[in-house]
Amino acid sequence: MSFVAAIDAAARRKASLLCIGLDPEPAKFPAHLRARPDAIFEFCRDIVDATAGLVCAFKPQFAHFAAQRAEDALGRLIAHIHTSHPGVPVILDAKRGDIGSTANHYAAEAFDRYGADAVTVNPYLGRDSVQPFLDRGDKGVIVLCRTSNPGARDLQDLDVGGRPLYQHVAQLVAREWNGNGNCALVVGATYPDELRAVREIVGDMPLLVPGVGAQGGDVQAVVNNGRNVQGAGLIISSSRAILYAGSGEDFADAARREAQKLRNEINRWR
Amino acid sequence: MSFVAAIDAAARRKASLLCIGLDPEPAKFPAHLRARPDAIFEFCRDIVDATAGLVCAFKPQFAHFAAQRAEDALGRLIAHIHTSHPGVPVILDAKRGDIGSTANHYAAEAFDRYGADAVTVNPYLGRDSVQPFLDRGDKGVIVLCRTSNPGARDLQDLDVGGRPLYQHVAQLVAREWNGNGNCALVVGATYPDELRAVREIVGDMPLLVPGVGAQGGDVQAVVNNGRNVQGAGLIISSSRAILYAGSGEDFADAARREAQKLRNEINRWR
Numbered sequence: 001m002s003f004v005a006a007i008d009a010a011a012r013r014k015a016s017l018l019c020i021g022l023d024p025e026p027a028k029f030p031a032h033l034r035a036r037p038d039a040i041f042e043f044c045r046d047i048v049d050a051t052a053g054l055v056c057a058f059k060p061q062f063a064h065f066a067a068q069r070a071e072d073a074l075g076r077l078i079a080h081i082h083t084s085h086p087g088v089p090v091i092l093d094a095k096r097g098d099i100g101s102t103a104n105h106y107a108a109e110a111f112d113r114y115g116a117d118a119v120t121v122n123p124y125l126g127r128d129s130v131q132p133f134l135d136r137g138d139k140g141v142i143v144l145c146r147t148s149n150p151g152a153r154d155l156q157d158l159d160v161g162g163r164p165l166y167q168h169v170a171q172l173v174a175r176e177w178n179g180n181g182n183c184a185l186v187v188g189a190t191y192p193d194e195l196r197a198v199r200e201i202v203g204d205m206p207l208l209v210p211g212v213g214a215q216g217g218d219v220q221a222v223v224n225n226g227r228n229v230q231g232a233g234l235i236i237s238s239s240r241a242i243l244y245a246g247s248g249e250d251f252a253d254a255a256r257r258e259a260q261k262l263r264n265e266i267n268r269w270r
Numbered sequence: 271m272s273f274v275a276a277i278d279a280a281a282r283r284k285a286s287l288l289c290i291g292l293d294p295e296p297a298k299f300p301a302h303l304r305a306r307p308d309a310i311f312e313f314c315r316d317i318v319d320a321t322a323g324l325v326c327a328f329k330p331q332f333a334h335f336a337a338q339r340a341e342d343a344l345g346r347l348i349a350h351i352h353t354s355h356p357g358v359p360v361i362l363d364a365k366r367g368d369i370g371s372t373a374n375h376y377a378a379e380a381f382d383r384y385g386a387d388a389v390t391v392n393p394y395l396g397r398d399s400v401q402p403f404l405d406r407g408d409k410g411v412i413v414l415c416r417t418s419n420p421g422a423r424d425l426q427d428l429d430v431g432g433r434p435l436y437q438h439v440a441q442l443v444a445r446e447w448n449g450n451g452n453c454a455l456v457v458g459a460t461y462p463d464e465l466r467a468v469r470e471i472v473g474d475m476p477l478l479v480p481g482v483g484a485q486g487g488d489v490q491a492v493v494n495n496g497r498n499v500q501g502a503g504l505i506i507s508s509s510r511a512i513l514y515a516g517s518g519e520d521f522a523d524a525a526r527r528e529a530q531k532l533r534n535e536i537n538r539w540r
Contacts, residue, residue: 023372063368063375067383071341097392098333098365099419102293105333113337122367124394124414126421144394149369151396158430158438165435168428 003118003140003182006089007206011056011232013087017223017270018263019057020255021093021210021239022047022077023064028244030251040065041073043251045080047243050252051259052085059208059237062094078115089117091208091235095144097122097129107132111139118142120186120208123169127177137180140206143173145198148188148211167197174202184208187226189217189236196225204228206235213241213262223269231270238262273388273410273452276359277476281326281502283357287493287540288533290321290525291363291480291509292330292347296338298514300521310335311343313521315350317513320522321529322355329478329507332364348385359387361478361505365414367392367399377402381409388412390456390478393439397447407450410476415439415468418458418481437467444472454478457496459487459506466495474498476505483511483532493539501540508532 001009011017024040033039048058058081065074078090092114096106110119110133118140121130133141146156146166156166166187173183185202187195189211198207207226211217219236226234242262246254271279281287294310303309318328328351335344348360362384366376380389380403388410391400403411416426416436426436436457443453455472457465459481468477477496481487489506496504512532516524 061372063366063372063379066341067375067379069341069383071336071339095366095368095392096333097367097394099417102331102333105337109333109337113339122365122392122394124367124392124425125417125419126424126426128419128421129417130421147369147395147399149395149398151398151400154396154442155394155435155439156396158435160428160430160435165425165428165430169425172424 002138003089004184004206006087006117007056007235008232010088014054014056015267016054016056016263017232017234017236017266018055018259019059019091019208019235019237020047020051020055020242020259021237022058022060023239023243025064026068030247030249032249038073040068040070041076044077046252047255048081049084050256052088054256054259054263055088057089057091057235059091059093061239062092075114082115091118091120091140091142092116093120095120095122097125099125100128103129104132107136111136118184120144130177134177134180134182137182140182140184142184142186142208143169143177145169145185146187146191146194148190148215148217152188166194167201170198170201174205178205186210189222190215192218192221192225195222199226199228204230204233206233208235208237210237212236213238219265220269223266227270236266272408273359274454274476276357276387277326277505278502280358284324284326285537286324286326286533287502287504287506287536288325288529289327289329289361289478289505289507290317290325290512290529291507292317292328293334293509293513294338295334300517300519302519308343310338310340311346314347316522317525318347318351319354320526322358324526324529324533325358327359327361327505329361329363331509332362345384352385361388361390361410361412362386363390365390365392367395369395370398373399374402377406381406390414400447404447404450404452407452410452410454412454412456412478413439413443413447415455416457416461416464418460418485418487422458436464437471440468440471444475448475456480459492460485462488462491462495465492469496469498474500474503476503478505478507480507482506483508489535490539493536497540506536
């Protein structure tokens with residue numbers, strides 16, 4: 001099954017557009033976990049096991065593992081999700097972007113080494129930098145379009161021929177890069193007007209929307225402006241607000257309650 | 271010593287603007303190395319030891335290590351360069367770009383985990399995505415501007431207010447992001463006119479220029495169009511043409527000869 005179909009199936013089965021971002025920060029772990037040698041894996045695994053019934057995807061963030069020398073834990077975590085929660089796709093949030101021969105290596109890293117079902121990529125280097133990802137028709141390629149951070153405007157809002165650069169990227173991906181039907185776009189929850197503009201350009205294409213929760217994105221505005229005509233097509237990602245909802249031994253329960261609340265809040269506006 | 275000063279000092283001491291890109295591809299290794307358990311480290315170390323006297327920097331390419339699960343070899347290689355060849359800066363070519371909190375982790379990965387002296391970053395997410403790198407005043411931040419691949423034109427050449435996006439990036443970095451004097455730009459050797467345009471915008475700022483050698487960039491045009499008023503300010507990077515110049519047990523000697531030839535060819539036009 002292709003990534004786009006798998007996301008859609010998971011969203012229906014779980015009645016959820018929620019994606020949990022797995023951004024492990026050991027300093028924020030519950031005290032009883034912190035000193036354990038495999039704390040990063042154990043923390044993420046417990047969150048995953050507690051919330052897998054509530055999500056359409058998990059999104060491990062590469063840098064949070066790499067900065068801790070935890071590539072091995074990342075690999076085991078993705079394998080655990082596939083084995084214990086089949087049908088829940090894994091998006092590796094790595095924002096890769098490099099030229100042809102190197103892009104091949106990044107595609108191999110994401111899809112073959114880590115076994116991710118989709119990966120986030122940066123469009124600045126152009127089509128050939130994304131081609132090795134696009135060629136993997138069963139995998140998802142989620143292109144950065146309009147990100148959720150304040151600096152997004154520095155380049156992404158620049159006027160190119162009467163519209164902002166991020167809209168040009170949305171059109172490029174929808175019209176030219178999506179030949180295998182495996183593309184999606186990242187649009188931050190913190191900019192609902194931009195989300196609406198992108199939805200109008202890309203039709204039914206899935207949009208990965210980070211920035212609800214800790215970054216302040218408004219759920220109602222995200223769903224209203226971002227959903228496709230089927231009331232879906234959104235992968236709404238929250239990380240810190242769910243992962244660190246509790247700080248005691250019951251942290252996974254606290255995360256599940258927070259995930260349930262956000263899933264229901266999203267569904268309320270669909 | 272800051273990265274920019276260190277590069278300049280190395281270029282003077284070695285009379286060289288050559289940077290060797292370390293892109294290990296085990297399938298291209300000499301037969302006697304291929305089966306060895308630590309082949310990636312040993313191959314790169316032998317190249318480094320044979321050529322350190324001829325270069326102003328080494329540039330390991332992250333994906334080539336990551337796709338082989340060789341993060342540990344990458345760390346040991348950078349430590350080896352610092353210990354055995356002090357004064358030769360190491361540029362980690364990772365093309366990172368992510369939002370605030372995650373960018374901190376990528377900066378920690380590059381500078382603290384791996385001990386790199388500089389790292390390549392992608393500007394698409396804007397200033398706050400680069401800030402954690404800029405804040406490390408002793409480290410170099412090398413921003414993608416005009417890359418060497420054919421797809422570079424897809425975004426980088428789009429007209430923004432009467433000039434192409436890559437020139438806007440050059441000006442943004444030179445005027446606004448370079449408060450700590452630790453910025454440089456990536457401009458591909460395959461586009462000498464663009465190199466000249468960037469040099470005119472950024473004054474003396476160092477330019478990292480990949481794409482001579484296997485990608486076909488012309489050395490004379492690169493030096494003529496890219497040097498600053500001191501006849502320097504260029505970090506001209508070649509990878510495959512040097513690394514895989516020989517395929518026998520004498521591969522490191524073959525690499526040294528190729529590096530010497532390219533260094534001399536560069537100096538001929540300074």
